[in-house]
Amino acid sequence: MLINAELLLQYQRCKRRPYLDTHGDFRDKDAVNDLLVKLQQDRITYQANILANWRVVQPQYHRGNLPAAMGATLELMEQGVECIHQGVLIGKYADKYTLVSRPDLLVKQPGVSRFGDWVYEPIGVELGKRPKQEYQVVVAFHAQILAAVQQAAVDTGWLILRGKEGSYPVDLGKWVPQMGKIIQEYIQTLESEEAPEVFISRQKCTLCPWYSTCYAIAQSQKHLSLLPGVTPVRYAQLQGLDITTLESLAATHPTELENLPGFDSRVAPKLILQAKAVYENRPLILLGDDGEDNEDDMVDMSLNKRNGINHHDSPIELYFDIEAQPDLNLDYLLGVLVMDRQNHTEKFYSLLAETPADEKVIWQQFLDLVNQYPDAPIYHFCVYEVDTVKRLAKQYRTPYSDISPILNRFVDVYEKLTQTVALPVESYALKTIARWLGFEWRDKEASGAKCIYWYDQWLKTGDRTLLETIQRYNEDDCRATRSVKDWLVEFLQNMEKYPSPY
Numbered sequence: 001m002l003i004n005a006e007l008l009l010q011y012q013r014c015k016r017r018p019y020l021d022t023h024g025d026f027r028d029k030d031a032v033n034d035l036l037v038k039l040q041q042d043r044i045t046y047q048a049n050i051l052a053n054w055r056v057v058q059p060q061y062h063r064g065n066l067p068a069a070m071g072a073t074l075e076l077m078e079q080g081v082e083c084i085h086q087g088v089l090i091g092k093y094a095d096k097y098t099l100v101s102r103p104d105l106l107v108k109q110p111g112v113s114r115f116g117d118w119v120y121e122p123i124g125v126e127l128g129k130r131p132k133q134e135y136q137v138v139v140a141f142h143a144q145i146l147a148a149v150q151q152a153a154v155d156t157g158w159l160i161l162r163g164k165e166g167s168y169p170v171d172l173g174k175w176v177p178q179m180g181k182i183i184q185e186y187i188q189t190l191e192s193e194e195a196p197e198v199f200i201s202r203q204k205c206t207l208c209p210w211y212s213t214c215y216a217i218a219q220s221q222k223h224l225s226l227l228p229g230v231t232p233v234r235y236a237q238l239q240g241l242d243i244t245t246l247e248s249l250a251a252t253h254p255t256e257l258e259n260l261p262g263f264d265s266r267v268a269p270k271l272i273l274q275a276k277a278v279y280e281n282r283p284l285i286l287l288g289d290d291g292e293d294n295e296d297d298m299v300d301m302s303l304n305k306r307n308g309i310n311h312h313d314s315p316i317e318l319y320f321d322i323e324a325q326p327d328l329n330l331d332y333l334l335g336v337l338v339m340d341r342q343n344h345t346e347k348f349y350s351l352l353a354e355t356p357a358d359e360k361v362i363w364q365q366f367l368d369l370v371n372q373y374p375d376a377p378i379y380h381f382c383v384y385e386v387d388t389v390k391r392l393a394k395q396y397r398t399p400y401s402d403i404s405p406i407l408n409r410f411v412d413v414y415e416k417l418t419q420t421v422a423l424p425v426e427s428y429a430l431k432t433i434a435r436w437l438g439f440e441w442r443d444k445e446a447s448g449a450k451c452i453y454w455y456d457q458w459l460k461t462g463d464r465t466l467l468e469t470i471q472r473y474n475e476d477d478c479r480a481t482r483s484v485k486d487w488l489v490e491f492l493q494n495m496e497k498y499p500s501p502y
Contacts, residue, residue: 001190003093003183004100005138011186012134013204015196020210022190029209034453036207039127042327047104047125050160054105056085066090066100073106077150078115082108091145093183101145113152122146122157129163131170137182140175199232200225202427206449222246226426227278229271233262249275270422277422284422285495315342316376319485320385320410321477323451323470330356331388332455333470334366337478338373348478350471355459363392370406378406381430381481382414413485421491434480437487441480446473 010017059072069088076084084106091099103122111119122142126135139157147154157170189196198214200223205211217223222245224230224238237260243249249272257268270286277284316338323333332353339346349369351362370378380386386407393403418428425432431441451470458466 001096002098002100003186005102005141008141008179008182008186009134009138011189012137012182014199014201014208015185015189016198016214017208017210018186019189019192019195020213023195024210024213028213030212032209033207035449038453038456039207043127046127046162050125051085051105054083054085056083056105057081058085059087061088074149077106077120080108080116080118084120089142089145089149091148093187097187099141099145101142103139103142103146106146107158111152113150115150119150119152119154120146121154123160124158125160128161131159131161131168133178135159135161136170136175137179139170140172140179141183143170143172144176144179198223198225199235201232224249224275227271227275228426228428229267229274231262234267234271237262246275246279250279274422278424278426281424283424283491286420286422314376316340316373317482318370318373318376318378319478319481320378320380321474321481322385322388323448323455323474324384324388325356325452325455327456328356330359331392332356332359332362333474334362335471335474335478336366336369337475337482338369338376339482348475350474352467352471354467359392360396363396363398367398367402367406370409374405376409377411378409379411379413379481379485381412381477381484383412386410386412411485413481413488417484417488420488430477430480430484433484437483439480439483441476442472443469443476446476 007018007021010021057076059069059076061069061072066088067090070090073084073087073089076087085104086102087106089101089103091101093099101122104125105123106120107123108118109121110117113119122139124135124139124142128135136157136159139159143154143157154172157172159168159170160166161168198217198221200215200218205214208214218226224235224244224246227246227249230238237257238244238249241252241256243252252272254265254268254272257263257271258265263271273284273286319337319339321335322331323335324331330353334351336349336351337346338349349365351365351369353359353362370376389403389407389410392398393400414428414430417423417433423433423436425436431447446469451473454466454470457463458470
């Protein structure tokens with residue numbers, strides 16, 4: 001059996017993934033995700049940009065011929081080549097397993113090895129901005145095999161990331177033993193007769209080709225990982241108490257959880273109420289910090305004009321949503337839906353930067369537009385819009401005196417919602433909540449991740465249909481924000497229909 005760095009990387013992200021890659025039916029895999037393709041292309045491009053700063057030599061061998069690949073790599077190491085790209089090193093684990101290392105770079109350093117008065121150190125090049133554990137374990141994997149091959153210890157490994165620091169040293173004394181434990185666990189998992197338990201972690205799972213398969217299983221089991229707020233750490237604590245179903249969690253008293261790792265006096269009651277909302281399939285009023293019903297506080301909030309959540313405060317309302325290209329640090333679409341409730345009219349403004357250079361233009365257009373309605377609240381979903389306005393103001397040197405009145409009008413619908421009510425949903429993402437309310441996007445497959453890919457393709461191909469799809473999606477996001485906000489207003493005004501469970 002072959003074990004390589006990619007398998008260890010995937011195993012750290014999900015213990016189930018390598019098992020399915022080895023034993024699963026490939027006909028059950030999802031189609032290739034467009035965003036994943038883009039990320040793979042971005043990594044290749046990033047590595048090429050990094051390698052441009054090095055004088056690298058690449059071993060020549062036929063793809064798939066591992067012995068020949070290692071032979072070509074050893075030949076370069078014996079020659080004392082300064083920097084080797086895509087070398088191949090092979091080691092053994094417990095006689096039965098073959099370890100295959102393909103470090104991004106092998107860099108020559110002073111020392112003593114079987115080759116002479118030099119040793120090599122491994123360098124990993126990753127798209128991430130932080131030296132995550134999974135990256136450091138991979139470097140430790142390369143270092144362990146390299147040490148055996150060159151018959152000399154490897155003192156340091158390195159990561160080249162996209163963060164401000166650029167290069168990070170890897171503490172091999174810490175991570176080599178940890179890597180060894182992970183390999184042992186990995187082998188035990190692959191040799192097991194059953195796949196590891198499913199656990200849906202949305203950030204990590206959505207790009208996985210087995211996502212649909214695992215998600216279907218989780219849904220059939222009503223798995224607790226589908227409940228907002230259940231992290232792997234919290235799930236392990238719940239399992240220890242034999243709380244493994246929605247019904248059992250909903251019936252739990254908060255004091256049973258408050259002192260456990262991952263919980264506290266705020267998390268425990270909120271998570272239990274979330275379970276009850278899903279189990280009973282109805283929205284429930286959240287409890288206050290004192291553990292008492294929050295109804296009076298919520299009514300006061302709904303009638304408070306400074307809160308801005310009640311549409312009776314202003315005849316004009318603005319709904320704001322942004323599409324961004326993170327790799328370019330670019331916010332290329334500022335969408336604003338202008339609602340005139342008094343005159344029963346609405347208009348959507350799609351402020352689009354067709355090229356990165358146009359970002360400054362749409363920023364000024366946005367300022368001009370929102371300043372036409374100086375008393376209108378600006379509704380958005382999550383904090384990204386606020387952070388972006390601050391970033392653009394700083395980047396384009398907009399005076400704070402011009403930005404402050406705009407920021408004071410921002411109302412985060414997500415924040416108001418999650419402080420008020422527990423919904424019978426799997427996630428508090430805009431799409432999930434709006435669809436629970438019956439709202440649908442015109443393009444069923446559209447998503448924020450897809451828009452990143454589509455805008456990248458627009459810049460490459462000039463296909464305007466891609467821009468049109470992005471603009472429709474952005475407009476639908478604004479309208480979805482409106483639907484959630486309107487529901488919340490009604491909920492706050494009619495809470496007697498939604499009695500508290502306590």
